Each structure stands twice: as C-alpha cells, then as structure tokens.
Ligand code: ATP
C-alpha cells in the first residue's frame with residue numbers, strides 16, 4: 001500500500017478506508033488491553049494516533065513499540081473520539097522497522113534542555129522543537145529564492161574556495177593540501193604555497209560579495225545564497241563559524257534603493273513565515289516566546305526607522321543608559337547599543353547609515369564629507385544586526401585610495417578592481433545572515449539551535 005504522509009492523513013475524511021502510515025513513535029500510553037501510540041513522520045508537527053488492540057498483536061510483538069521506534073502501520077482511518085485531533089488509525093498490521101531500546105534511547109523522556117539536545121545533534125531533529133525549526137529553514141530558503149525569482153534577480157553561484165580576503169570581514173579558514181607536519185619552505189623560510197594544490201594560498205570564503213559584484217555588472221540583479229565561513233573565535237549566541245548568507249547585488253541601485261529592497265525583502269520573508277509555517281510558529285511561540293507572533297506582525301506592519309550612525313550615536317550618548325562598552329563617534333556599535341536603539345528608543349527595526357569609513361569595508365562608497373561611507377546596517381529586536389550592506393564605491397581612483405589607506409594587498413583582488421575600469425556603474429548590495437533571520441522568525445535565542453549542525457569553536461563533532 002502506498003504511504004500516506006501524516007500531514008495529509010490528518011486532513012482525510014474517508015473514514016473506514018485503509019491507509020499506510022510510516023513514522024517514529026513519540027509517545028505510547030494506554031492500558032493492558034489497548035495502546036495509543038503517537039506517530040510522527042516529520043511532515044507536520046502534529047502526530048497521528050495509532051490505536052492498537054494489544055491482544056490482537058500479542059504482548060511480545062507489541063513490547064518493542066516504544067518511544068523512538070520506527071513503524072509502518074496499515075490500518076483503518078477512523079474519526080477520533082479524543083480531543084484535539086480529527087483522525088486516528090485503528091491498527092491492522094504493524095511492521096517494526098527499527099526498535100529504540102528505552103534503556104539507552106536519549107529521547108525516551110520529554111523535556112530535555114536545548115543545551116542537552118545540542119549534544120545529541122544526530123537525534124534532535126526528532127524533537128518537536130527541531131522538527132519545527134528545520135521545516136521552517138526549508139520554507140524560508142524557498143521563500144528567499146521565490147522572492148528574488150519573482151523580482152527578476154538571478155541566482156549567481158560564487159565560489160566557496162577563494163584566494164581573496166573578501167573584505168577583511170573576519171579571520172579565515174585556510175584551505176590546503178600541504179602536510180601540516182612537513183610544510184615546504186621558501187628560501188626566506190616562509191611556507192611555500194606555490195607547492196600547494198592551487199599554487200597559492202587559499203581559504204574558505206567569508207562573503208560572496210566581491211564575486212557577486214561581477215555578476216551584477218553583467219546580469220543587473222543577482223543574489224547569492226550559500227555557506228560562509230568565519231574563524232572568529234567569538235563564542236556568542238549570534239555567531240557561527242559556518243553560516244549561510246544571502247547577498248543580493250544590484251547594478252544601478254543607490255543606498256536608498258538598497259534600503260527599500262532590504263526592508264521589503266525582510267517583510268516578505270516574515271509574512272511568508274506567518275502564512276506558511278503557522279503551526280510550527282505557534283508551537284515555538286507556546287514553548288519559548290509568547291510574544292513571537294506579535295513581534296513578527298509588528299515588523300511586517302511598521303516602517304523601519306532610518307537614521308545616520310552619527311544621529312544614532314548622539315541618541316546613545318544622551319540616553320543616560322549604562323553600557324558595558326562605551327560609545328563614541330568612531331567606535332563600532334556593539335549589539336547592546338544596536339538593541340537599545342531598536343528595543344528601547346525607537347521600538348521598531350532601525351536602518352543605520354553613513355558609518356565612519358574606518359570601521360567599514362574598503363569597497364563602500366565614500367561620502368563627500370571625507371569621513372563617512374554609504375553603509376547601511378539593518379538592526380532588529382532581540383538580534384541586533386541582521387543585515388549589513390552599502391552602496392559600493394564605483395570610482396576606480398577612490399576605491400584604490402581606500403585599498404592603499406587600509407593597507408590591503410591589491411593583488412588577490414585585481415579582477416575585482418577591474419570592474420571599476422571597464423564599464424563601472426553605480427551599484428549596491430547587502431548580506432543577510434540566514435541564521436540571524438531564523439533566530440528572528442523562530443524566536444530562538446541561540447544561533448546553535450537554528451542550524452542542524454552548528455560549527456562553533458571546539459565543536460564540529462557532527
Ligand atoms: P557582526 O557585527 O554581527 O559580527 P558583521 O558586521 O561581521 O556581523 P557582515 O560582514 O556585515 O557581518 O555580514 C553580513 C551579515 O551576515 C550580518 O549582518 C549577519 O546577519 C551575518 N553574519 C555575520 N557574521 C556572522 C556569523 N559569524 N554567524 C552568523 N551570521 C553572521
């Protein structure tokens with residue numbers, strides 16, 4: 001018999017007919033005669049109830065049907081007498097695909113802490129919480145592609161292995177086939193990368209932007225969506241060593257167009273989650289964050305506040321608030337500052353623009369004041385920075401000046417610099433951290449809980 005997914009079975013009305021359901025046992029309760037097994041197959045947060053007449057199957061056969069076991073059940077679809085569900089299955093045949101010994105199965109009991117579940121990342125997808133989160137990751141990924149496709153953007157694939165430090169964005173993981181125990185040396189005693197796989201030093205990308213700009217300079221509107229790596233040794237609830245980034249890059253956009261796109265994009269994604277992940281969001285709201293749905297609706301329905309970094313710093317200095325890190329014009333804002341502006345002062349998302357050039361990347365368009373660049377950071381409640389972007393410097397000489405001023409090595413990015421020599425154009429773009437978005441739409445507070453296999457300092461076991 002063909003398998004019916006539980007999400008579909010729960011909608012069925014053809015009572016009396018036979019169906020096949022496959023899934024993992026979540027709970028088992030009942031008495032000596034009849035057992036109620038809640039089965040889940042990942043197609044929905046909801047379980048389907050299997051009613052088992054124990055005498056019919058025999059106690060010995062029934063015994064291993066415990067939490068975590070995997071079953072295939074043929075049975076009759078009946079209208080449920082129990083509360084909270086419309087449909088249940090009266091079991092006729094049960095095949096046990098796999099047992100899960102109650103003495104050793106880690107998810108035998110409910111109510112484990114998120115910290116404990118991180119230590120069993122191989123099994124946590126089987127919990128309600130992580131099922132909900134991973135389903136939502138899928139829906140949000142799809143929504144990202146849909147948004148861009150519907151708006152005329154092309155998905156442009158940028159490399160994971162690069163030779164450039166994209167923007168000095170963070171420390172990099174090196175990619176090499178040289179033996180670390182026996183490194184070839186040059187006459188000067190340095191590592192001889194000419195003997196390495198690519199004949200030069202390479203690393204995992206910290207951003208697809210520089211290559212993305214090449215795409216925008218030909219295709220007009222592009223976006224990237226791929227893994228990104230930063231070896232920053234920062235053990236925070238908002239940083240991963242491996243995360244996914246979405247980076248649209250748009251020819252002929254200025255910073256205003258860039259902000260409009262970022263705001264529209266984020267609102268679209270949040271509305272998409274509300275419309276398409278209703279049950280999962282409701283579950284997460286109930287379990288972890290009862291303000292989640294209000295917060296999502298609030299962001300969708302209100303304009304983001306736009307102001308300059310200089311105005312933001314003024315507000316922070318006059319706030320009378322005691323911050324762990326002091327704030328002054330020229331310093332990089334910490335997440336406590338960003339969250340003060342968003343959560344306390346404006347009580348809505350904020351886009352800060354025109355940061356001091358010293359704290360931003362070399363490629364950002366320089367303002368006429370000689371001090372600031374056309375950067376924009378989108379700051380969200382509970383998250384802080386969710387998007388970082390800018391209008392790009394399109395003037396070759398000005399860009400080269402910044403390369404020199406910041407002491408960068410121009411050689412590995414010669415190809416990037418050539419975009420400003422051949423048919424340069426005003427353009428802009430931004431980067432959205434996918435897991436920061438996932439934090440926001442799920443209401444989770446630790447970034448390790450919104451990616452299946454988090455990579456953080458000292459943690460890459462699975
Ligand atoms: P932060 O100041 O929060 O460390 P950043 O300014 O270094 O971030 P950008 O280089 O602007 O980050 O990257 C663009 C976006 O990528 C950020 O706005 C954020 O959403 C996301 N991001 C950056 N670093 C990380 C990380 N280590 N883990 C997860 N997401 C990240």
Ligand code: MN
Nearest residue numbers: 377385387388
């Ligand atoms: Mn940033």
